[in-house]
Amino acid sequence: MEEIPVSYYLVLSAILFACGVTGFLIKRNIITIFMSIELMLNGVNLSFVAFAARWHNLSGQVFVFFVMVVAAAEAAVGLAIIIAVFRTRETLNIDQVNLLKL
Amino acid sequence: MSITFFIIVSVIKIVLVIFVLLTAVAYTVWLERKVVGRMQNRWGPTRVGPFGLLQPAADGIKFLFKEDLTPPHVYKPLYIAAPMLAVIFAITSIAVIPFGNTVTILGHEIPLQITDVNIGLLVVLGITSLGVYGVALSGWSSNSKYSLLGGLRASAQMVSYEIALGLSLVGVLILAGTFSLRGIVEAQAGHFGPWIPNWFIFKGGQIVAFFIYLTAAYAETNRIPFDLPEAETELVAGYHTEYSAMKFAMFFMAEYSNMITVACLASLLFLGGWSGPVFGPDILQAILPVFWFALRIFVFLFIYIWVRGTLPRFRYDQLMAFGWKFLLPVAIANLVITALVVALK
Amino acid sequence: MLHLVLFSVFGLICVAGAVNLLVQKHPINSALSLVVVMASLAVEYLLLGAEFVAAVQVIVYAGAIMVLFVFVIMLLNAGEEEHTSGSTVAWLLGIPGLLTGAVLICWAVLRYSGGGGVTIGALPGHPKDIAQLLFHEFLLPFEVTSILVLIAIMGAVVLAARPEAVQESKRES
Numbered sequence: 001m002e003e004i005p006v007s008y009y010l011v012l013s014a015i016l017f018a019c020g021v022t023g024f025l026i027k028r029n030i031i032t033i034f035m036s037i038e039l040m041l042n043g044v045n046l047s048f049v050a051f052a053a054r055w056h057n058l059s060g061q062v063f064v065f066f067v068m069v070v071a072a073a074e075a076a077v078g079l080a081i082i083i084a085v086f087r088t089r090e091t092l093n094i095d096q097v098n099l100l101k102l
Numbered sequence: 103m104s105i106t107f108f109i110i111v112s113v114i115k116i117v118l119v120i121f122v123l124l125t126a127v128a129y130t131v132w133l134e135r136k137v138v139g140r141m142q143n144r145w146g147p148t149r150v151g152p153f154g155l156l157q158p159a160a161d162g163i164k165f166l167f168k169e170d171l172t173p174p175h176v177y178k179p180l181y182i183a184a185p186m187l188a189v190i191f192a193i194t195s196i197a198v199i200p201f202g203n204t205v206t207i208l209g210h211e212i213p214l215q216i217t218d219v220n221i222g223l224l225v226v227l228g229i230t231s232l233g234v235y236g237v238a239l240s241g242w243s244s245n246s247k248y249s250l251l252g253g254l255r256a257s258a259q260m261v262s263y264e265i266a267l268g269l270s271l272v273g274v275l276i277l278a279g280t281f282s283l284r285g286i287v288e289a290q291a292g293h294f295g296p297w298i299p300n301w302f303i304f305k306g307g308q309i310v311a312f313f314i315y316l317t318a319a320y321a322e323t324n325r326i327p328f329d330l331p332e333a334e335t336e337l338v339a340g341y342h343t344e345y346s347a348m349k350f351a352m353f354f355m356a357e358y359s360n361m362i363t364v365a366c367l368a369s370l371l372f373l374g375g376w377s378g379p380v381f382g383p384d385i386l387q388a389i390l391p392v393f394w395f396a397l398r399i400f401v402f403l404f405i406y407i408w409v410r411g412t413l414p415r416f417r418y419d420q421l422m423a424f425g426w427k428f429l430l431p432v433a434i435a436n437l438v439i440t441a442l443v444v445a446l447k
Numbered sequence: 448m449l450h451l452v453l454f455s456v457f458g459l460i461c462v463a464g465a466v467n468l469l470v471q472k473h474p475i476n477s478a479l480s481l482v483v484v485m486a487s488l489a490v491e492y493l494l495l496g497a498e499f500v501a502a503v504q505v506i507v508y509a510g511a512i513m514v515l516f517v518f519v520i521m522l523l524n525a526g527e528e529e530h531t532s533g534s535t536v537a538w539l540l541g542i543p544g545l546l547t548g549a550v551l552i553c554w555a556v557l558r559y560s561g562g563g564g565v566t567i568g569a570l571p572g573h574p575k576d577i578a579q580l581l582f583h584e585f586l587l588p589f590e591v592t593s594i595l596v597l598i599a600i601m602g603a604v605v606l607a608a609r610p611e612a613v614q615e616s617k618r619e620s
Binding site for chain 2: 475479482498499502503505506509510511514515517518520521522573574
């Protein structure tokens with residue numbers, strides 16, 4: 001069985017995380033910003049699984065489940081907030097959501 | 103087994119399974135028209151061939167040669183991709199479903215299944231859960247209010263009922279102790295008492311789970327009484343209002359092959375898969391399990407059609423309330439009781 | 448060889464999807480490219496042997512969370528992204544900063560990770576073993592996350608319910 005260095009997986013995960021952070025900064029649509037956060041979480045998950053395989057310890061894979069649960073909870077609450085914001089502001093552009101009162 | 107032999111056998115199996123699946127889809131449509139026709143005191147298709155048996159072929163030719171209209175203002179890439187997504191996910195999920203025992207051909211043991219993975223059930227659930235994209239995207243990209251409403255309804259309904267469906271299967275998984283579909287069937291071999299077979303619908307009292315699964319699966323496949331996404335009386339044709347010719351046929355194929363997948367899963371998980379009396383010469387012994395399996399699928403498809411001919415459609419708020427306030431608590435209660443019984447044993 | 452080929456093909460699909468998420472103007476295209484990223488990540492998990500994680504990745508992420516995103520995009524009829532002065536600043540500062548950051552991380556990982564390789568299916572994550580860990584060693588975190596999910600459900604219902612609907616149900620009861 002031929003091996004490939006575990007650092008390849010880590011580099012892939014770093015690239016995904018960087019794409020997520022970039023999206024978080026440059027996107028102006030709330031929903032897309034939220035998706036960038038999910039992308040960052042996915043990048044981190046990959047490094048968890050890669051480390052689990054490298055050190056032969058299943059805890060890394062178990063942690064992925066906790067990250068997924070948190071991501072699911074976050075998606076539910078976050079999308080509810082987005083709906084609430086859209087209902088009062090009628091916009092999804094975060095530059096226009098800059099006032100505390102209507 | 104050499105690698106070339108393995109590849110050849112796999113390709114043969116894939117081609118055979120897809121051919122059988124598509125034929126079964128075509129004839130399920132025929133069966134539905136025929137049975138619903140009789141239930142409503144009509145004849146159903148009679149003109150093409152004896153008993154209208156060639157009707158599916160005629161329909162197929164018609165779909166192929168009809169003009170493929172693309173309405174203006176649709177979002178083209180997704181409009182074209184959506185029916186393909188629907189049909190691809192519907193057909194792919196058949197890949198891990200076993201149809202019978204292993205058979206020995208030319209001295210090789212060949213399992214009657216495209217591939218046996220040890221997380222088989224999760225693979226089927228995963229692929230079918232992706233099927234919602236076909237429906238949702240077709241609704242959105244058609245740029246029509248009927249389609250959009252159909253797509254919205256479909257995605258909310260399928261995500262909601264997926265939870266009850268998944269939870270109803272956990273009881274079976276606890277009893278079988280494996281995700282492999284072949285393993286689950288093997289766990290149901292034999293019988294207890296004088297003659298009652300060891301099927302999970304009897305053993306372990308998963309009969310409640312069985313009915314939850316069946317109900318949730320009707321909602322997942324958008325069939326009556328849960329066909330709100332394509333309710334003719336309010337939404338014209340729901341998410342596929344703007345589709346014509348082959349693209350429309352793809353949605354049709356997706357719906358019917360999803361029905362067949364549901365029937366396969368129900369018989370594998372609750373009704374002992376292909377178990378049944380096996381006798382006679384070698385060739386009959388190889389074919390009979392497949393026949394018993396096909397018989398179960400036929401019964402499930404017939405019940406699908408029967409329900410369609412009998413029940414009226416739910417209202418949308420009733421549908422949501424039923425899923426969240428009735429099916430989900432019952433599924434959780436079933437899970438807790440099964441777990442307690444297994445733990446106390 | 449097979450391992451490297453599979454890793455690079457699906458890794459490239461991953462990166463292409465992630466970049467497409469940034470480039471696309473319409474949120475539904477971004478959402479679909481994120482689905483592609485998640486599906487190919489599931490393949491990477493399979494390569495590492497984490498079969499259960501891969502299945503859950505597809506069921507939970509691609510099949511549930513992203514469907515929610517698509518649902519909200521459809522519900523709110525989100526249109527194309529608008530360009531504002533804020534986005535110009537973000538582009539000018541964000542892109543170079545992030546590129547340096549990513550290159551630095553990659554360099555550090557490649558330079559200091561101390562080698563160590565993984566084969567195909569290096570650590571088979573059978574559901575049974577994962578359940579053993581999850582319900583014995585990680586039982587407390589598991590229960591805490593269940594409470595977290597419960598709170599999230601209630602929060603989502605309170606946030607998303609229309610104020611009029613809440614008033615009506617109060618009057619009825």
